[in-house]
Amino acid sequence: MSNDTATEPEQTPVPAGPAKESGSGLPNWAVQGLVSLSAIVLALVVGAILIIIGDDDVTAAAGYFGAAPMDTISAALTAVGEAYKALFLGAVGGVDQIAESLTQATPLICGGLAVSLAFRAGLFNIGAQGQLIIGAIFASYVGFTWDLPPGLHLLVAVIAGLIGGALWGGVVGVLKARTGAHEVIVTIMLNYVAIYLLVWLLTTTTFKRPGRDDPISPIVKPNAQFPQFGDTRLHAGFLLALLAAVFVWWLLNRSTVGFELRAVGANADASRTAGMSVGRAYVIAMVIAGALAGLAGSQQVLGTDLPLTDGVAATIGFDAITVALLGRGTPLGTVLAGLLFGALNAGGLQMQLQTQTPLTLTTVLQAVIVLFVAAPALVRSIFPFLPKERGAGAVLAKGWNG
């Protein structure tokens, strides 16, 4: 039950005292960074193999491998090189591409923070998807039905989104605190409730776009939209995501409430003995986590001209879990992981256009990265020079029964 490895490995900007050093002399965050980087390299290798297997030119050349083996090898190298070049350039190859990457990263960062924060309080929040959907419903409703002056409208719509997500997350916290209902079960079930609520709402006249029979809402009014940067799709919601990350960092590392959350996450029994209210911590953690996910939902409907559809959440709520895992449950790590996943998503679209490599490759890359991050011992057996990491996986292993 209790986890004795909760050594608070990453208090990011706190001056690294000697106590935070691991055996190799590197600070723990650097070791974790190295492991994450190695995981990314390994994932790219796995991806390369898949590209080679799936490439038509390589298959054709392999048909006469014996006659001209170099053909197969050069075809394989070309396929991998071109695909990864397109992926890279598509992600960071210019202002537009970078803007697109940041746009894709925006909801992932907020969603990731929602999962990270709950992780730190010892809760495994699988419900970011549902919280995001409810947030999007609230925000878009305010966005396209109300009429408010510029600025105020956006503010009210964003707040509505926060409230929506906070409600959906809060239900989980209260159930956990009062009845002991396991948050994993409850959040998964509430995801279903949220998606079907959305599907139903889209059939009602309140949400349906006038003149259309399809389940698609109007686009929110211009006053309620985040201002965009130039001609790109990047919008001010990205800045809000960064602000949210700073807030979560402050909350966890500088506030009394955050201290309680972390203490409960590290050892709920000990916290209770120390006089903290574990239930209160759970409710607070889930309300804030829900609000963060709700913010991600608002960014979807208020940011990029998107109407509310049954696919508004896509898989962001679930990708957010992988983002949080990769980010090791820290705000900074989550932002970086969100940026990486956003870049992979944006680059993946360009990659499929230029080399017709299937989009699902990026999904595989993301999954494999997280797989390796979650299994540091595996990475270390492949790269033996990596220093040992203390408290590895403390965040990842917690949650289910913590």
Added chain:
Amino acid sequence: MKKYVRGLAIVGAVTLAVAACGSKPAEDTAGGGDANKDFKACMVSDSGGFDDKSFNQTSYAGLQSAVKEKGLTEVKAESKSDNDYPTNMTAMVQAKCNVIVAVGFKLEDATDKAAQANPNIKFAIVDSAPAKPIANLKPLAFNTAQSSFQAGYLAAAMSKTGKVGTYGGIKIPTVTIFMDGFAEGVRYYNKQKSKNVQVLGWDDAKQAGLFTGDFEDKAKGQNTAQNLITQGADVIFPVAGPSGLGGLQAAKASNGKVNAIWVDTDGCVSAAEYCSVLISSVEKGMDVAVHDAVVSVVDNKFDNSQFIGTMQNGGTGLAPFHEFDSKVPADVKSELEQIKADIISGKITIESKVQPKAS
């Protein structure tokens, strides 16, 4: 050392064997139609992806056939989420496509915007239509209520229990149009033959019925179909894409007691393993419509009038009976032909409100 020698020998032998199996093909430039290599025919999928065994896939087949026929260059972009539509549409414009086909109503906003901003590029959109016609955007719609009407009649005629069942994926007009037509077809059969065949799973007056909630979950489709079968239905009409395959699975498991009618494509072709339980299929000719739209741009005959696939123009219809050819009575076959003629002539009017209207 000996080990290595043996290893080398094996490798050598294998290399020789492989070498014997293939020779490098000569540079092949004789590919028939490169006539319009500079013409780019592009397609953006919705979040279902091109391998959805349903409307993205069928539309893509239409694009491929046009590309092959006219020797065009094909560019396709798959969307993973609703968030990708504007990006993919912009990317297609930047790729200097000559014609861009968008698949599904969810792409409407992105397509309208791109079409208005790029009057030189031709666009087509499947299963949707802009609120106001746009000069370079051709909507492609399908009145599948017509062929589903026939399917309903056929199902009622083939049912021994007097109950037929249907279920949908998600309650959207492109799904309920099938179920509307099906229910109306059964009612028509009851009227003609003074029978009382019941439709389970869809009430077209109330517009309420049975839905699996998505188009992906095969197990849910199987449960839903099993539910209908338990209530006595012996002909199932699943309108749920891959989720509907679960319905066919349930029918197959009944050992001949329950049969099914497939939608979108000829099930005996797209899901051949279930052909033994498929009485027929309601075809939705998205491939033909996309093909024709692309070809019209190549031939400089593009117009922005809405294409509505009907039984008259072959845009929708009933697929062959395949293995049921001998089991469907001859008089039912001729009655179906009569229904087709009556729908085309307007003698039978279909009431479904979600039928595409000519603009």
